[in-house]
Amino acid sequence: PEIEPLTQYFGNKIDVLVTGAGMVPTAFALGRHFTKPKYDLVLNLGIAGSFDRAIQPGYVVEVTEDTFAETGAEDDEHFIPITTLGFGENTYRPTTSLSEVNSNFHLQKARAITVNTVHGNEASIKKVQERLNPQLESMEGAAFFYACQQMGMACMQIRAVSNYVEKRNREAWQIGLAIKNLNTFAIDLIDKIIND
Ligand SMILES: O=C(O)c1cccc(C(=O)CC[C@H]2O[C@@H](n3cnc4c(=O)[nH]cnc43)[C@H](O)[C@@H]2O)c1
Numbered sequence: 001p002e003i004e005p006l007t008q009y010f011g012n013k014i015d016v017l018v019t020g021a022g023m024v025p026t027a028f029a030l031g032r033h034f035t036k037p038k039y040d041l042v043l044n045l046g047i048a049g050s051f052d053r054a055i056q057p058g059y060v061v062e063v064t065e066d067t068f069a070e071t072g073a074e075d076d077e078h079f080i081p082i083t084t085l086g087f088g089e090n091t092y093r094p095t096t097s098l099s100e101v102n103s104n105f106h107l108q109k110a111r112a113i114t115v116n117t118v119h120g121n122e123a124s125i126k127k128v129q130e131r132l133n134p135q136l137e138s139m140e141g142a143a144f145f146y147a148c149q150q151m152g153m154a155c156m157q158i159r160a161v162s163n164y165v166e167k168r169n170r171e172a173w174q175i176g177l178a179i180k181n182l183n184t185f186a187i188d189l190i191d192k193i194i195n196d
Pocket residue numbers: 020021022046047048049050115117118119137138139140162163164165170
C-alpha cells in the first residue's frame with residue numbers, strides 16, 4: 001500500500017521492488033534483485049517515525065545518513081558500537097542527492113537510524129537520542145544504503161513521516177497522510193527524471 005499510487009501511475013515504465021518491512025527482508029530482496037542489469041537510480045521510498053518535532057507527520061524528507069542503531073555490544077549500562085568493536089561500519093549514506101538528480105526539487109534533509117524494534121518507550125527513546133541524536137527512524141534505510149553501496153548503485157532514500165517517535169500512541173499515526181504525500185512527491189520526481 002505504501003507505493004500503490006506510484007505503481008498504478010507508472011505501470012511497467014519503472015521497476016518497483018516491494019521488500020517487506022525490516023532490514024533483513026530489505027537486504028535480501030535487494031541482493032537478489034541486483035543480479036539483474038544496473039539501474040541509473042535506486043530510490044528507497046517509505047514511511048518513518050520522527051524524533052524531531054520540527055519534522056511533522058506528513059513531511060517528506062531526504063535521508064542523508066542512516067545508522068544501524070542496534071549493532072554493537074552492551075557493556076552493562078554502556079553501549080559499544082560495532083565500529084569500536086572493530087567488526088565493521090554502522091553508518092551508511094546515499095551515493096547521490098536530490099539536488100544532483102534534479103535541481104528543481106528540494107526536501108528537508110534528515111539523519112536517520114534503522115531499527116528492528118520501533119521505539120515506543122520513553123526511557124529507550126531518551127537513550128538512543130543521547131547516543132545517536134537521530135531525526136528519523138525506519139526499519140530499512142541503512143540496509144538499503146548498504147545493499148546499494150555493495151552493488152555500486154546510485155541511491156537515495158526518501159521518507160514521509162507517519163508518526164512521532166514517542167511512547168506508543170498508535171492512534172496518532174498518520175499513515176494515510178504520509179503515503180499520500182510520499183506518492184505525490186515520488187510520482188512528480190520520477191516523472192521529471194524519465195521525461196527529461
Ligand atoms: O505498531 C503497530 O501497530 C504497527 C502497525 C502497522 C505498521 C507498523 C509499523 O511499525 C510500520 C513499519 C513500517 O513503517 C516504517 N516506520 C514508520 N514509523 C516508524 C517508526 O516510528 N519507527 C520505525 N519504523 C517506522 C518502517 O520503516 C516500516 O517499513 C506498526
